[in-house]
Amino acid sequence: MAPNAGGVKTSSDAAEQDALPVPPSPVLARVAAIAKHASSILLTFIGLTAITFIIGRVMPADPVLAIVGDRASQDVYDAVRLQLGLDKPLIQQYLIYLSNIAQGDFGTSIMTTRPVLDDIIRFFPATLELATIATIFGVLLGIPMGVLAAVNQGRLIDHIIRIIGLFGYSVPIFWLGLVALLVFYAGLGWLPGPGRIEVYYDGIVETRSGIILLDSALQGEWEIFRNALAHLVLPAAMLATFALAYIARMTRSFMLDQLNQEYILTARVKGLSEGAVIWKHAFRNVLVQLITIIGLTYASLLEGSVLTETIFAWPGIGQYITTSLFNADMNAVIGGTVVVGFCFVGINVLSDILYRIVDPRAHD
Amino acid sequence: MNIKMTIKRAALATAFAAASALPMAGPAHAGTPKDMLIMAKNIDDLITLDPAEVFEFTGGEIIANVYDRVMMFEAEDLSKLVGGVAESYRISDDGKTIVFKVRAGQTFHSGNAVTAHDMAFSLRRVVKLKKTPSFILTQFGWNKDNVDGLIKPLDGMHVSVTMAADFSPGLLLNALSAGIGSVVDMKEVQKHEKDGDLGYGWLKNHSAGSGPYSLQTWKANEIIALKAHSGYRHGAPAMKRVVLRHVPESSAQRLMVEKGDADMARDLTPDQIKGLAGNSDITVGDYPKAALIYMATNNAHPILGKAKVREAIRYVVDYKGMANSFLAGQYKIHQAFWPSGLWGSLEETPFKLDLAKAKALLAEAGHSGGFKIVIDTLKKSPYPEIAQSVQQSLSKIGVESQIILSEGKTLWPKYRARKHQLIVAQWSPDYVDPHSNADAFAHNPDNRMEAKLTGKLAWRTSWSDPAINAMTEGAAKELDLVKREKLYMELQRKVQMEGPFTVMFQKSEQVASRQNVKNFISGANFDLVFYRTITK
Numbered sequence: 016m017a018p019n020a021g022g023v024k025t026s027s028d029a030a031e032q033d034a035l036p037v038p039p040s041p042v043l044a045r046v047a048a049i050a051k052h053a054s055s056i057l058l059t060f061i062g063l064t065a066i067t068f069i070i071g072r073v074m075p076a077d078p079v080l081a082i083v084g085d086r087a088s089q090d091v092y093d094a095v096r097l098q099l100g101l102d103k104p105l106i107q108q109y110l111i112y113l114s115n116i117a118q119g120d121f122g123t124s125i126m127t128t129r130p131v132l133d134d135i136i137r138f139f140p141a142t143l144e145l146a147t148i149a150t151i152f153g154v155l156l157g158i159p160m161g162v163l164a165a166v167n168q169g170r171l172i173d174h175i176i177r178i179i180g181l182f183g184y185s186v187p188i189f190w191l192g193l194v195a196l197l198v199f200y201a202g203l204g205w206l207p208g209p210g211r212i213e214v215y216y217d218g219i220v221e222t223r224s225g226i227i228l229l230d231s232a233l234q235g236e237w238e239i240f241r242n243a244l245a246h247l248v249l250p251a252a253m254l255a256t257f258a259l260a261y262i263a264r265m266t267r268s269f270m271l272d273q274l275n276q277e278y279i280l281t282a283r284v285k286g287l288s289e290g291a292v293i294w295k296h297a298f299r300n301v302l303v304q305l306i307t308i309i310g311l312t313y314a315s316l317l318e319g320s321v322l323t324e325t326i327f328a329w330p331g332i333g334q335y336i337t338t339s340l341f342n343a344d345m346n347a348v349i350g351g352t353v354v355v356g357f358c359f360v361g362i363n364v365l366s367d368i369l370y371r372i373v374d375p376r377a378h379d
Numbered sequence: 380m381n382i383k384m385t386i387k388r389a390a391l392a393t394a395f396a397a398a399s400a401l402p403m404a405g406p407a408h409a410g411t412p413k414d415m416l417i418m419a420k421n422i423d424d425l426i427t428l429d430p431a432e433v434f435e436f437t438g439g440e441i442i443a444n445v446y447d448r449v450m451m452f453e454a455e456d457l458s459k460l461v462g463g464v465a466e467s468y469r470i471s472d473d474g475k476t477i478v479f480k481v482r483a484g485q486t487f488h489s490g491n492a493v494t495a496h497d498m499a500f501s502l503r504r505v506v507k508l509k510k511t512p513s514f515i516l517t518q519f520g521w522n523k524d525n526v527d528g529l530i531k532p533l534d535g536m537h538v539s540v541t542m543a544a545d546f547s548p549g550l551l552l553n554a555l556s557a558g559i560g561s562v563v564d565m566k567e568v569q570k571h572e573k574d575g576d577l578g579y580g581w582l583k584n585h586s587a588g589s590g591p592y593s594l595q596t597w598k599a600n601e602i603i604a605l606k607a608h609s610g611y612r613h614g615a616p617a618m619k620r621v622v623l624r625h626v627p628e629s630s631a632q633r634l635m636v637e638k639g640d641a642d643m644a645r646d647l648t649p650d651q652i653k654g655l656a657g658n659s660d661i662t663v664g665d666y667p668k669a670a671l672i673y674m675a676t677n678n679a680h681p682i683l684g685k686a687k688v689r690e691a692i693r694y695v696v697d698y699k700g701m702a703n704s705f706l707a708g709q710y711k712i713h714q715a716f717w718p719s720g721l722w723g724s725l726e727e728t729p730f731k732l733d734l735a736k737a738k739a740l741l742a743e744a745g746h747s748g749g750f751k752i753v754i755d756t757l758k759k760s761p762y763p764e765i766a767q768s769v770q771q772s773l774s775k776i777g778v779e780s781q782i783i784l785s786e787g788k789t790l791w792p793k794y795r796a797r798k799h800q801l802i803v804a805q806w807s808p809d810y811v812d813p814h815s816n817a818d819a820f821a822h823n824p825d826n827r828m829e830a831k832l833t834g835k836l837a838w839r840t841s842w843s844d845p846a847i848n849a850m851t852e853g854a855a856k857e858l859d860l861v862k863r864e865k866l867y868m869e870l871q872r873k874v875q876m877e878g879p880f881t882v883m884f885q886k887s888e889q890v891a892s893r894q895n896v897k898n899f900i901s902g903a904n905f906d907l908v909f910y911r912t913i914t915k
Binding site: 074075076077080081082083084085086087088089090091092094124125126127128129134137138193196197200201204207208209210214215217218325326327328330334335338341342343 | 412417423425426427434435509510511513514583584596598599600601602604622624625626627628630631634635637638640785786787788789791792793795809819831832833834
């Protein structure tokens with residue numbers, strides 16, 4: 016459902032571009048680069064909507080039946096089909112859809128009866144909240160673990176970290192989620208159960224950003240803040256396990272690459288401390304690659320983890336897109352997919368910028 | 380490194396991480412508040428709350444608690460049709476016109492009084508909006524052009540309803556107990572009307588009724604919250620708020636009810652119900668429902684269209700085996716098209732697994748060598764299991780079958796286009812009158828493809844029998860209740876023996892509640908669920 020990461024330009028591509036000989040006018044070149052970037056983003060979006068739209072239309076699920084139900088008589092069915100414009104040629108339907116999107120109208124969702132854009136504004140912050148916290152944990156734990164493993168290659172600590180990585184990467188999240196609920200919610204009672212917040216608190220905090228932590232903190236509702244934070248721990252831990260595993264694994268392998276380079280040997284011969292060798296020399300070089308990895312991890316979490324959201328009754332974008340898909344609610348599916356695509360592109364742009372900051376070669 | 384150790388290590392790591400988060404959990408609530416009911420339920424089928432359109436399980440349940448209907452089956456006696464918004468009625472001598480008297484003293488949630496104008500507006504609205512369930516009313520001969528003349532308020536408290544088609548007034552009364560019989564607050568709805576939509580856009584996610592509860596919030600995929608109507612005619616409900624929390628995963632539902640964070644779990648599997656057996660905090664209620672699981676053969680299929688083959692298929696179902704194993708507790712055997720426990724139901728179960736007989740019937744039809752067919756069914760349990768059981772039995776009489784599992788949205792178009800061979804599907808009545816199912820299972824007055832009577836199961840299976848059509852029409856018209864019941868018995872027997880359907884099972888809903896939750900009442904039909912009687 017989510018766009019393939021193949022559509023995302025990696026930082027190393029960007030590196031090649033930037034390494035080209037400096038063109039005569041830097042201003043002109045910058046404008047050209049931005050234009051090129053913008054047009055590639057635009058093309059990505061048109062491609063994304065086109066593919067999703069076509070898949071939606073050729074799918075055997077019938078969007079009319081999704082509205083009228085299985086028992087509708089033929090005239091009710093025909094009336095809705097006409098109303099949806101499904102009698103028009105596919106290409107015309109698509110162009111109408113595109114022009115609506117251009118005006119900010121993603122259509123109405125069958126399932127929620129509300130404009131798709133409103134739905135996304137409601138569901139996306141829930142996923143954003145979860146994915147951001149999971150990624151932060153993934154980075155804060157994953158990178159040190161990866162470095163530690165690489166530095167101690169072949170020793171016990173390396174094995175342990177690799178096993179944790181393997182576990183986080185391969186254990187079914189569905190199983191892990193249920194076990195976590197069983198242990199920490201039902202068994203020990205340390206943490207609250209499914210949902211974003213206790214129902215008693217529902218509707219007390221005014222929705223501004225849609226991120227409950229932020230909204231409740233801004234409005235000084237600390238009891239709700241604590242409750243929301245407690246609800247977040249388990250689902251975020253599930254996603255963080257995955258993020259951590261991936262980041263630790265990649266950090267380890269990148270670091271091993273660097274640690275075997277000659278400049279590391281030189282640095283050591285120069286008598287630099289081991290900490291300086293690892294963090295100032297080797298890690299500095301790994302950071303560039305890591306930014307791409309972290310960006311991709313974050314983006315993939317932002318598309319919503321359907322299983323985690325299902326187990327923890329988390330009203331996020333992943334559950335929204337999946338339920339919509341099962342209900343042949345194509346406006347919602349396309350709208351959701353475009354948002355996910357937007358995240359990928361946005362994060363890609365962001366990692367490019369970060370990359371320029373981190374990599375001295377990219378400085379003007 | 381064995382897996383156990385890996386898991387242990389990870390569990391420890393997670394435990395450690397979670398332990399550091401301990402102080403965040405805040406004060407634990409001991410159960411749910413006394414006057415609030417929290418239900419864990421999968422509500423992703425909900426797509427509208429406009430009573431002129433609702434035809435889904437969750438939607439039907441909500442509007443049953445938000446709106447009072449013209450006629451009702453009340454919680455106090457589910458078997459008896461009584462006046463709801465209408466206090467009484469008088470049927471004209473020709474049986475064509477019913478004059479309803481609106482019950483005095485009823486108020487909508489808005490505070491407006493319920494009048495004859497509201498009732499007439501609501502029924503006309505269903506006909507004019509022409510949403511899916513509108514056929515329940517339009518079958519009486521009403522359309523957008525004539526309905527204003529045929530359904531009209533006589534004064535503030537009386538409404539005259541005249542049928543333009545030949546039907547028993549008893550059938551009309553039953554039909555007015557369905558969701559489309561809900562009376563909406565005309566003034567409130569008209570306030571929100573946009574471009575002549577009769578308030579449809581607004582009522583999809585708001586409420587304007589006179590029932591025991593009003594809709595407070597509906598956040599799709601998250602929550603439905605209802606607020607008690609203090610001016611309800613049966614008195615204010617004990618539960619001041621009822622909250623349905625969307626919990627799609629049934630294991631999570633189970634944990635929540637065990638923990639006391641939910642008062643009720645609505646979608647537990649038989650295994651999970653069994654697992655709750657020893658828990659004294661939980662009681663499990665059984666509620667027989669009107670939903671049926673049946674098999675249908677396509678009569679246009681060169682082999683399945685033969686009467687003997689159809690008959691053979693009825694003997695390859697292991698009714699008992701399934702009912703006692705994976706269906707235990709949730710389905711029981713039922714073999715006629717009108718569900719057990721309702722007026723007019725036929726309780727006979729003439730079929731059982733008999734492979735020798737099935738084989739002999741196939742030989743009589745000239746197919747002793749067997750043949751190949753495709754079985755279509757739904758992806759969700761228990762349909763795949765049922766299809767597999769049938770597949771196994773079929774293989775024993777030489778019929779090779781392939782099972783195709785689909786989502787409903789993919790399966791129904793195929794069925795409605797008559798492209799299936801053998802389908803395992805479900806059906807539940809649209810309103811509590813045997814005609815609801817007779818019209819679907821037995822009535823097909825025009826079998827041509829272009830007739831597109833897609834709402835009727837008989838048409839979908841390309842099956843039309845003039846004698847059975849006439850019987851269906853006759854039963855719907857019959858004024859004498861005793862005779863009418865007898866006609867439905869005969870009709871069911873005939874369809875049972877000759878039709879393309881093998882009705883197999885009837886649903887029983889199992890609801891797990893905290894032991895302090897009492898008097899939850901769930902009637903046979905999907906839209907007969909009562910929250911107002913619940914106490915804690």
